[in-house]
Amino acid sequence: MDEFIVEMRHITKRFPGITANDDVSISVKKGEIFALLGENGAGKSTLMSMLFGMYEPDEGEIYIRGKKVNITSPSHATQLNIGMVHQHFKLVENYTITENIILGQEPKARFLGLLPSVDIKGSNKKIAELSKKYGLEVDPTKKIEEINVSTRQRVEILKMLYREAEILIFDEPTAVLTPQEIEFLLEIIRGLRNSGKTVILITHKLEEIKKVADRCAILCRGKLVGVMDVADTSTKTMANMMVGRDVSFTTEKDKPRFGAEVLEVSHLTVKNHDSLPVVKDVSFKVRAGEIFAIAGVSGNGQTEVADAITGLADSCGGSIKLSGRDITKESVRERTLAGISYIPEDRHEVGLVLDFDLAENLALREYFKEPFCRKGILQEAAFEEHGKRLIEEYDIRSGQGTVTSVRSMSGGNQQKAIIAREIELGSELMIFVQPTRGLDIGAIENIHKQIIAQRDEGKAILLVSLELDEIINLADTIGVMYNGEMLNIAPAETLTANQVGEYMMGVKAV
Amino acid sequence: MKKTSSVNPFKRGFAAVLGNEKSQGITIPVFAILLSLVACAIIILALGKNPLTAFTSLLQGSGVLPKVTYAAKKSMFTDFMSMINEFTPMLFAALAVALALKTGLFNIGVSGQMLVAGFIATITVGYSKLPMAAALPLVLIIGIISGAAVGALIGWLKHRFNINEVVTSIMLNYIFEYLISYFINSYYINAISRQSQAISASASLTLANVALGGLKVDIPLGFILTIPVAFLVLFLLNRTRLGYELKVVGLNRRAAKYAGINVGRSLITSMALSGALAGLAGVTLYMGYYTSIQPRVLTSVGFDSIAVCLLGNMHPIGILFSSLLITVISKGGNYMSSIVGVPEEITEMITGLILLFSACGAFIRYRVSITKEEITEEKLRAKSAAAAEGGEKA
Numbered sequence: 001m002d003e004f005i006v007e008m009r010h011i012t013k014r015f016p017g018i019t020a021n022d023d024v025s026i027s028v029k030k031g032e033i034f035a036l037l038g039e040n041g042a043g044k045s046t047l048m049s050m051l052f053g054m055y056e057p058d059e060g061e062i063y064i065r066g067k068k069v070n071i072t073s074p075s076h077a078t079q080l081n082i083g084m085v086h087q088h089f090k091l092v093e094n095y096t097i098t099e100n101i102i103l104g105q106e107p108k109a110r111f112l113g114l115l116p117s118v119d120i121k122g123s124n125k126k127i128a129e130l131s132k133k134y135g136l137e138v139d140p141t142k143k144i145e146e147i148n149v150s151t152r153q154r155v156e157i158l159k160m161l162y163r164e165a166e167i168l169i170f171d172e173p174t175a176v177l178t179p180q181e182i183e184f185l186l187e188i189i190r191g192l193r194n195s196g197k198t199v200i201l202i203t204h205k206l207e208e209i210k211k212v213a214d215r216c217a218i219l220c221r222g223k224l225v226g227v228m229d230v231a232d233t234s235t236k237t238m239a240n241m242m243v244g245r246d247v248s249f250t251t252e253k254d255k256p257r258f259g260a261e262v263l264e265v266s267h268l269t270v271k272n273h274d275s276l277p278v279v280k281d282v283s284f285k286v287r288a289g290e291i292f293a294i295a296g297v298s299g300n301g302q303t304e305v306a307d308a309i310t311g312l313a314d315s316c317g318g319s320i321k322l323s324g325r326d327i328t329k330e331s332v333r334e335r336t337l338a339g340i341s342y343i344p345e346d347r348h349e350v351g352l353v354l355d356f357d358l359a360e361n362l363a364l365r366e367y368f369k370e371p372f373c374r375k376g377i378l379q380e381a382a383f384e385e386h387g388k389r390l391i392e393e394y395d396i397r398s399g400q401g402t403v404t405s406v407r408s409m410s411g412g413n414q415q416k417a418i419i420a421r422e423i424e425l426g427s428e429l430m431i432f433v434q435p436t437r438g439l440d441i442g443a444i445e446n447i448h449k450q451i452i453a454q455r456d457e458g459k460a461i462l463l464v465s466l467e468l469d470e471i472i473n474l475a476d477t478i479g480v481m482y483n484g485e486m487l488n489i490a491p492a493e494t495l496t497a498n499q500v501g502e503y504m505m506g507v508k509a510v
Numbered sequence: 511m512k513k514t515s516s517v518n519p520f521k522r523g524f525a526a527v528l529g530n531e532k533s534q535g536i537t538i539p540v541f542a543i544l545l546s547l548v549a550c551a552i553i554i555l556a557l558g559k560n561p562l563t564a565f566t567s568l569l570q571g572s573g574v575l576p577k578v579t580y581a582a583k584k585s586m587f588t589d590f591m592s593m594i595n596e597f598t599p600m601l602f603a604a605l606a607v608a609l610a611l612k613t614g615l616f617n618i619g620v621s622g623q624m625l626v627a628g629f630i631a632t633i634t635v636g637y638s639k640l641p642m643a644a645a646l647p648l649v650l651i652i653g654i655i656s657g658a659a660v661g662a663l664i665g666w667l668k669h670r671f672n673i674n675e676v677v678t679s680i681m682l683n684y685i686f687e688y689l690i691s692y693f694i695n696s697y698y699i700n701a702i703s704r705q706s707q708a709i710s711a712s713a714s715l716t717l718a719n720v721a722l723g724g725l726k727v728d729i730p731l732g733f734i735l736t737i738p739v740a741f742l743v744l745f746l747l748n749r750t751r752l753g754y755e756l757k758v759v760g761l762n763r764r765a766a767k768y769a770g771i772n773v774g775r776s777l778i779t780s781m782a783l784s785g786a787l788a789g790l791a792g793v794t795l796y797m798g799y800y801t802s803i804q805p806r807v808l809t810s811v812g813f814d815s816i817a818v819c820l821l822g823n824m825h826p827i828g829i830l831f832s833s834l835l836i837t838v839i840s841k842g843g844n845y846m847s848s849i850v851g852v853p854e855e856i857t858e859m860i861t862g863l864i865l866l867f868s869a870c871g872a873f874i875r876y877r878v879s880i881t882k883e884e885i886t887e888e889k890l891r892a893k894s895a896a897a898a899e900g901g902e903k904a
Contacts, residue, residue, distance in 0.1 A: 312767055333770030342768070350764045356757075364758070364769045373751045380749075 004066070005030040005198050006051065006167060011060035013046055020046040021057070022222040028167075033189060033199045035209040035230070037242055038219035039468070044202045045087075047219070048169050051200075052084045053077040064167075083160025084169040089152050091144045098123045098140040101159050130161055135191050150181040157188070168192060169200045174208060186212045204242070204297060206235045206505050218242050239501040253452045256476045259288030262323055262428050262460035263309070269317035270304045279304045280484040281318070286429070286460040286477075291451065293463040293475035293492075297504050301484040302464040303345050306433045309462070310342045311335045312350075323428060336365055341422035343415075345433040345464075351418045352406050359387030359402035362421050394420035412443035419450060430454055433464040448474060468504070472497050482506045525881040528874070535823045538871045539832065542821070546863040553859070557852055564850045568857065571845025572838040583726040589841075595716055595730040595799050597837040599624070602736070602791035603815035604822065604829045605743050606657075610675075610784040611824050612747055614760025615665075617781065619679025620788040621812025622686045623660045627653040627789035628796025628803060629690045633698065636709030636797060645713040646731065649793050657789020658782040660686075665781030669774035675781065683808060691805035705802040715798035732794035737830065739790070744826040746783075756780050788812070817865035832868075836861055 006028040013021040020043045028034045036044045049055050051062065053071040062069055064080050071077050077084075091100050102123050109119035127140040136154045144152060153173065160168055170189070174182045189199055189212055201213060209216050209230055217227045218241045225241045263286040270279035279301040286292040294302045307313035309320055311332040319328045327335050336342075344350040352361050363372050363383050371382040387402035396416045398404035406414060415435065422430060432451060436444040451474055455461050465471050471478060472492070479489040480503035487503050528537050551561035569575040573590030580586075603620050610617035617623075631652045635645050660682065667673045698706040711718070717729040747753040759766040759776040766773050795811060796803050818836050822828030843857025 310768075312764075331770065331772075332767060336770050344768060346764075349762065350768050353758055353762045353765050355761050360754070364765070367754055367769075368751055376751045378749050378751060378754060 003029055005064065006200070007063040007066075008047070008051065009061045009063070011047065011050065011057045011062075013043075013050060013055060013057050019222050021050075021219075023060075024219065024222075024224045025060075026217050026224065026227065028198060028200060029215075030198055031193060031196055032214040033193050033201060033212050035201045035203060035213035035216040036219060037204060037206070037209060037216055037238060039204060039242060039466075042219040042242075043222040044204075044219055045171055048084065048171060048200065048202055051077070051167075052082060052169060078163050078165070081164055081166040082169065083163060083165030083167070085153065085156040085160065085171065085173060087171045087173075089156055091152060091155060093145045094143060096141050096143050097138055097147070097155050097158075098127050100144060100155055101127055101140075101162050105163065127158065127162070131158055134158075134161060134195065135188060150177055150184070153177070153185065154188075157192075165197070167198045167200065169202070171202045172204075173201070174203065174205060182208070204505075206238055206242075206502075207507075209238070210235055235502070235505075236498060239498050239505075242501070253474075254456065256291070256455065257289050257458075258476075259458055260323070261285050262288050263462065264321040264324075265305070265309065265318070266321075267318035268305065268308060268315055268320065270301070270308045270313055271316050272304070278484050279308065279315075282481070282484075282486045283318075284479050284486060284489055286462055288428070288458045288460050289455055290476045291455050291461040291463055291474050292477045292479065293465060293471040294479050294481055294486075295465065295468065295471045295500050295504055296481035298466050300481045302481050303433055305481070306342070306344075306431050306462065306464055309335075310340055310431060312342075312344075336425070336427075339428040341425045341427040341430040343418055343422055343430070343432045343435050345437070347411070347414050347418060352414060354405070354407040356406060357402065358391070358396070358398055358404045358406055358409070358417060359383040361406050362387050362390050362402075362417060365421060365425060390417070390420045390424065394423075396420060415443065415447065419447060423450070423454065427459070429460045429462065431462045431464075434466060435463070436465075436467070436470060444470075468497055468501060471500065480504055521881045522885065525878055525885060528878045529882050534875060534878075535825065535828065538874055539821050539823060539828070539868055541874060542867040542871055543835070543864055546860070546867040549863050549867075550856075550860045554850075554852060554856065557856075559850050559852055564846055564852060564856075567846040567849040568839055568842035568860075570849075571842030573841075574838060577845070583724065585725055588725055588727050591727050591729060593837055593841040594733050595728050596841055597833055598730050598732040598736055599791040599795035599799060599811055600815060600818060600837055601830065601833040602732075602739065602787050602794060603811050604818040604833050605740060605826060606784045606787035606791060607816050607819040608822070608824045608826060608829055609743055609747070609787060610780060611819065612760065613756040613776075613780040614763075615668075615777070615780055615784070616676050617661070617664075617679055617784045617788070618676050618816065619660070619664065619683050619812070620784075620791065620815055621808040621810070622679065622683035623657045623785045623788035624792030624795060624809060624812055625690055625803070626660050626686050627657040627792030629693070630656040631713075631793050631797055632706065632709055632803060633693075636713045636801075637698075637707065638713070639710065640712065642712040645710075646715060649713055649715060649797055650735075650790070653789040653793030653797075654786045655789070657792060658786035661785020661788065662778050662782035664785070665778035668781070669777045687806065687808050690803070694803060694805040699805075700802065703802065705804045708801045709797055713797060714801055715794055718801075730794070730798055732790070732798050735790070739787070740826040740830050743787070747826075752779070756783075791815075814861070814865070817869060820871065821865065821868035823871070836864065839864070 004027040009025050011021050011024045012019065024047060036047065038044045046055065050057050051071065053073045053076050056072065062071060069080060071080065092103065098120060106118040107123055109117055109122065111117045124140045131138050136158055138151060138154055138158065173185060177185060186208060189201065193199055203209060213230045215227060216230050216238065218225045218238065220242060266283045268279055268282045269277055272278045282305060284292065294305065296302050304313055308315040311330065315328060319326055321327065322338055322340065325338065327338055330338070348354060353364065360383065363386055366372055371379055373379065384402055390396065391398065391401060394416055397413050398409050406417070435447050451461060451463065463474060475492040477489065478492050478495055478500060480487045480500060482504065483506065528534065528541060554561040554564050566575060570577045571589065572593040573586050576586045603624065606620050607617055631649045634652055635648045638645065640648065664675050664678045664682065667678050668675050694706045700707045715730065715732045717731065719726045720729050747757065755771045756776055756779065758769060758771060759773055763773055766776070791811065795809060814836065818832045819829055822832035839857055839861050843854050846852065846857060847854040
């Protein structure tokens with residue numbers, strides 16, 4: 001069996017409330033490019049983190065070069081010639097490329113034959129040679145803060161090569177790159193294989209796999225669905241397997257009755273902190289009684305669209321109209337009062353004040369109005385009463401009722417509290433971003449029902465989700481975002497999950 | 511099957527006394543104070559003195575306990591009032607720190623804000639010939655406004671340029687210290703005392719040497735404001751819309767934005783309010799406890815107040831007590847050194863130790879919660895062991 005350089009047998013890893021890997025077995029041949037494909041949260045990164053020694057599996061065994069090993073730490077993994085490029089680079093900004101690469105394994109020199117020092121000059125030469133050998137041209141004396149993202153990635157790769165890694169793990173390496181840079185990276189990966197390295201590529205982008213990988217394992221909800229030769233498998237089959245055919249539990253819903261246009265977004269452009277456009281010229285409309293879902297892989301600009309509509313992010317082009325009124329320049333408060341409810345993606349950082357109690361959080365968007373506040377004085381009784389009513393009506397479970405510190409509540413109940421609060425605002429437009437992230441099946445079902453109930457009451461609903469199932473289940477209209485652009489908008493019944501999946505991977509509309 | 515407990519009874523006792531999270535706000539500072547007193551007692555013993563006498567003399571010196579003898583026209587009441595005179599600025603300063611901390615900001619520049627308020631009030635009202643009825647309210651108002659202005663500047667710098675308030679307030683401390691020294695040395699210096707010229711008696715917030723029942727007493731008028739202001743801060747933070755907004759901004763800035771709160775304005779308001787309280791501290795110190803300003807010196811009150819605020823658990827009512835305690839100790843120090851024969855520095859050491867231990871409050875809380883967890887775990891283990899045993903028998 002020694003043709004396999006890596007074997008992971010029956011690996012199970014559990015985290016509180018979730019089984020990240022459930023009896024997963026994979027074998028990787030020496031000198032191949034092996035891809036791990038799966039949706040967000042399918043357990044790809046967890047599996048590789050165990051190979052790299054960041055976690056230890058609860059069950060199962062790992063064999064490297066036919067020998068059973070117990071990888072306890074990343075440095076142990078390095079000794080076994082395993083290297084990993086993380087999604088978020090781990091580099092010291094104000095060190096040079098060479099310094100970063102040799103950090104931890106500095107070659108020693110003796111100054112004047114006496115004082116020990118780090119042999120920077122020799123290392124620079126060595127790194128230059130190494131980079132030439134693998135076609136990863138870098139200037140070893142440049143500082144990290146002076147170089148761009150794709151060069152930083154090359155530094156990470158060189159770091160592995162410097163440590164003589166034979167097994168190279170790439171965690172979503174293309175997520176941060178432009179299309180041209182991706183091409184270049186894939187070229188590098190092929191080069192690495194040709195010089196005898198084994199590459200494991202974690203990704204959810206089918207095109208990349210099709211381009212470079214030899215074999216591919218597909219994970220879905222922690223389970224291994226299949227391993228196939230990429231050459232004789234179509235992208236479609238892979239997408240099918242990745243989404244998982246049999247999983248979707250559908251939520252009952254009636255035919256939509258669309259009313260007047262509530263939200264009109266036209267030519268919206270949003271820039272991030274580095275003034276790079278993350279939302280590019282996006283236009284769409286949401287009608288009353290409609291669930292408009294934005295699908296897309298994480299980080300393609302969906303959240304920024306929602307933030308721009310609610311006023312949390314500044315838009316730098318285009319206009320946003322709510323029931324015909326231009327709100328592009330209005331403040332968050334004005335927009336809330338104009339009729340926008342917002343269930344943000346990040347419950348803890350945006351949606352709640354964790355150190356406040358439940359009653360205070362349930363009034364977070366209305367505290368300044370009667371009956372919560374009269375002449376600048378807060379009315380505790382009103383907070384209490386409002387809190388009690390919402391806890392009752394929305395079945396929010398908490399230890400001590402209205403005075404429970406929200407920090408101590410479960411994620412599902414925190415989310416219920418936010419949704420209760422936002423529904424109570426009675427806004428015409430409700431924006432849900434990833435409303436079920438990290439929640440269990442029961443809570444998800446409850447939230448889905450509430451979203452549909454709001455639609456049936458004639459609210460316009462904008463749903464942003466990374467879960468394809470959720471989108472297919474709930475949406476009346478689906479828009480897919482890729483790389484900041486709205487690729488395709490179509491009525492939900494005209495699209496299959498696979499088509500949406502393909503658009504999410506950047507395949508253009510046919 | 512019997513295992514010895516891994517949690518020793520000593521720890522168990524602590525967990526039982528300090529474990530109640532609701533009363534921890536009181537029990538932990540008290541525990542910190544007791545710890546520091548024990549530490550001081552050991553030091554005083556090592557100096558060959560009786561710690562009990564030392565501690566009693568502290569209280570006597572600050573007018574809490576009667577001394578054996580008093581000089582003419584002096585009594586316990588005189589000592590007490592003189593302690594209160596020192597207590598007043600300390601309380602306002604600690605409230606200034608607390609208000610900022612509660613709203614997520616660290617005002618380490620209270621001393622500088624005090625100096626600015628004291629100086630501006632001194633040169634405007636202190637050297638004027640206004641009658642008392644006009645001068646005193648003016649002193650307070652000018653103190654509050656000038657303190658608030660400095661605070662607002664710090665808040666604005668944070669909002670506009672994202673400069674950390676700790677940096678700006680410390681740097682402003684120096685700028686004000688030397689700028690004001692320059693003005694005092696150039697225009698307002700008293701050649702003999704090397705301090706600024708004393709302010710007119712009618713502008714002083716402390717009525718000095720008032721004849722009262724055969725005694726000569728200092729009456730700090732600022733004291734009248736202390737308790738109402740403490741309650742006002744409490745009310746502002748807990749019961750008003752403004753307090754709610756300031757707290758949300760302090761706890762979670764992104765949630766504040768989401769709630770529709772103007773984050774920048776809130777930051778400026780928080781620092782301005784904190785500065786206003788520092789301004790009150792400034793005028794009660796420089797135009798009450800003192801009547802002049804010593805150039806090139808920043809008062810330590812603004813720094814001690816940080817620790818006093820922490821000792822009082824950042825709660826206005828807690829701060830009333832912690833400032834009282836710290837003032838009693840520092841005031842009684844002089845008398846202690848003369849009675850017990852230990853150097854006066856020992857009192858500063860006691861204050862220092864109390865503040866040091868009180869700063870460890872979070873650590874004590876952490877240890878207690880760990881011990882509590884160990885105890886519950888052990889109970890659980892005992893329970894499951896008992897259940898297993900029962901099962902085996904069955």
